[in-house]
Amino acid sequence: MSSASSPGNSPGRNEKVLFWASFFTLIAAGIGFSVRGFILKDWGNQFGFTQSELGSITGGGLVGFGIAIIFFSFCADQFGYGKLMMVAFTLHASSAIVTFAATPIYGMYGKEGAYWCLYIGMWLFALGNGTCEAVINPLTATLFPKNKTHWLNILHAGWPLGLILGALIVLGFKQAAPDVRWEVKLGVFLVPVLLYGLMMFNRPFPHSEAKSSGVSMGTMVVTLVSPILLFLFFLHALVGYVELGTDSWIGNITERVLADETKALVAFIWTNALMFTLRFFAGPIVEKINPIGLLFVSALMGTAGLFMLGQPFTNDIWPWMFAVTIYGLGKTFYWPTLLGTISERFPKGGALALGISGGIGMISAGMLGGPGIGYKQDYFAVEKAKEIAPATYDRYKAPNASGFPVFSNIAPDKLPPVAGLDNSKLKVFDDWGGVIDTDGKRKEGKKTTLESDLETVARLESEGKPVGAELKENLNKLKDWWEKDGRPNYAADKDKLGEARLYGAKQALLYTAVVPAVLAVGFLLLIFYFMATGGYKQVHLEAARPSGRPAGGADAGDWGR
Template sequence: MDFARGKLMLASFLTLVASGIGFATRTAAGGPWEREFNIGGGQFGAILGAGFLGFGLMIFFGGILVEKFGYKKLLMLAFVLHLVSAVMLFIANPLFDGWRESDPENATQNVFNVLFWSAFLFSICQGLYEAVINPLIAQLYPDNKTHYLNILHAGWPAGMIVGGLFAAGFIGEEAWFTELPWQWALASFAIVVVAYGIMVIPEKFPETVGESSSDFATVFSCFASIPFLVLIVLHALIGYMELGVDSWMTKLMENLLPNSVLILVYTSMLMFVLRFFAGPIVHKINPIGLLLGSSVIACLGLLWLGSPIQSVGMIFVAATFYSLGKAFLWPTMLGVAGERYPQSGSVAMGALGAAGMLCVGQIAGPRIGTQQGFSMSENLQQTAPETFERYAEPEAITAWGYEYRPLDAAKLNAANGAELGEDGKPVSTQALADAELIDEADKEVLLANADTDFSAVQDSYLFGGRRALTLTSYVPATMAIGFLGLLIYYRSIGGYKAIKIDHEHEDAEVPVPHEATEDPLERPAPTEY
């Protein structure tokens, strides 16, 4: 049966555009949520983490479901659940208003739960998309998987560009045009969801490897390969570095740029363009060499971003370098899974994606936020102890090996968002005066000391963000060591080769590579790089 490859490719591309829009707008919602709900950095990080947790779980189990039930049914399920996630955003404010009346002590925690589960459901849909579209595109373009998977995953930065520009124009007090209710901005991804749904409904899809194979257990054979297990660990680190940093980039750059979401838009634009050129690069240096070089560049880029840069121009130069490093990592890893383990279909790709997303949701998002919060509090306590006492929470918390007193989210938001004059004093303290979630007695004390406190808080916030980026640079450094080991390994067995399944005979046994135990000269239909 002939399939509309171009239409299926576009629909798959749009699923990632929708995911990118939702991701970018959510990362810009920290300020409004701090003001309206008193949601602090730790809770914000947890919500961002929920946006990856469901993704990680579903992309793996979704891969198994795809092999069992096919591509189209899971895309339709994700279509419905994505719209439900958008509806949950609109009920958050009415519910919070009711809780402030009936249960004020738990109002913030309750609305946090609503936002958490909305993000979790959103991530479930993302996982279903990835479980479907990666093996689908690899199957539609069997002779150039890595190239077309990179093009497919240009949809993610494309969505972040659209979502980031929308956030810059309409989310937060520094919005370019006007500040819209955050719900409308965060739910804007639903427009793209409806578009891809209309496109997919009438289309026919190819059978998956599991549907066309008489031996369903064959799709799990990738887990018998030690190099594949190494790839899983490395992809977890890619998720930590790429999506963990993207989750926090907007907030970490708040005091460096007039509208910090611009840095996310800029790096996304670079990724979008670069991913269209992965094919020629791969054919020159092979996928593992590309992954090794990208890891080194990403490490250096993060170290540069974490340094005390003062110039806005230099921030974008450093971000350019970082983007060159991260652009090819995620889709090229999926290409490696598709080329080395074609008999495993969506399961191999799903396992890598699950590792990356679970690492982001359960480790990277919360850990980077904790590192930023700890470094900020520690710096403020050392440089301005009196200011620290006015802004810090009374009780210390312990997270990820750090014990510290975090800064009060509402107080931090009021000080951090203030515009400072050349003398370092705030141009206006109106945001602090209007803050509803700060006790009136505390507000009077903070207003009396705003001239000295605001600059100290902003300096410490900036220090915390830079320190978090520097610490994250250790992750791509570790990745580089892992890819170097894989490069040496593949050269020891005759070079990296893409394996192809012979589909000429339906009853033919699907060849299963055993890496080091298999003679590379006896592998079926290899394509060398």
């Protein structure tokens, strides 16, 4: 087994393999995250979830991502990076098994069973992502100690590339196999999981820069209470909310605004292609303006982009593409540049500082960003529906109210639970528009999903196969509701429902623009701070290692050890 070559010099073959394997971990995370974003409506339609419930599913996964990063950052050097990557591989594979079980479990235990399969599957996927993140950020900082921000941006270009590939997967299946199930689309993320597993198997990993320099765990912990570092952690919480929280919903919202899934996919691919390309050129940009200046400009652009996306004039394809481009430019450098700043200014924090910062960002996205944006869509859609068509709202409201997690309990008057629009009813409504012509007459041979599901249940029963009692009951209730309330009022409800749903989506983005605005203020304060203290400078550690040992040390890193 070859030892790790010196990361202070030109990286050797082992280091290059480790870096690109790390890149593949983010591709896997991006594909899984992207495809999930586009199949949220499939989950809502199939299992009858509201936007708030879907937000809780996606949000829980991001919380798991953050917890894993923080937990494994405390023990990464002691446990061994190679063994952690074996844990990550196992978690990624098991997440697919649990998530794919949602459909059969729904047939046996109904909506609640499906919810827990998707929720736990999301947690397992996120724990796998978080375990990877606890390794790859300090690993990259160790391999490229003189150009941390640049190489961390290149590393994190794997995330938008994964998002792009996820969108292309959805688009490809839409064109070639439009009826393929969501399980097939999601399962593609296992390909890069297998690739990073094979690339990292049986390879030595270097220790973090801090450990190689003799920095103790106690010193790392003390470094965490630096006021500037604590402020950077707070800013990373805001970054998690606005970047990953918005990414959880932007595909779904774009499709709502443009009323076309293909156009929504194109817009999603474009913004992430922009991010992927620009992250490869972060080095020259940082040379012109320091990382804090880059983050300040990014926050301003993110604010402007989200503000425009929330305005009525962006309801058409080209204004929307312009606004989403500004938003994409804004979010490009947030995450890796903030990690680079922490590694450059607080190297004694080691893997721990990087892990806690990334973990805070993920937990914020999971507890606040994903659920919060879902809640805002429900809140404003209900507000509009009650204003313009209260009878329509009564017909389509969900049976149970959902709130903004955490804050609904703290401020129930300002963030009250709301009964959002029921996605299972909306699916029947949307399907009906596809089976009738412009005169309102039924197209020959066309069926709604509800009709197909009822036929499937009848066929299974005739064949003596088991059918979940709750599933059958829910389908029959939905049929009765449609025949009694939905179909007779379809023409009257059509425009009103569309207006309310569009309003909810746009207002959610408009209110989210407040978050990057706060970020801009925070980065501006940091600019003033560094101006007053002699300017932004990188801090480097001198290695303290036994004679003859390669820089960065070497962890045997075998998955079998």
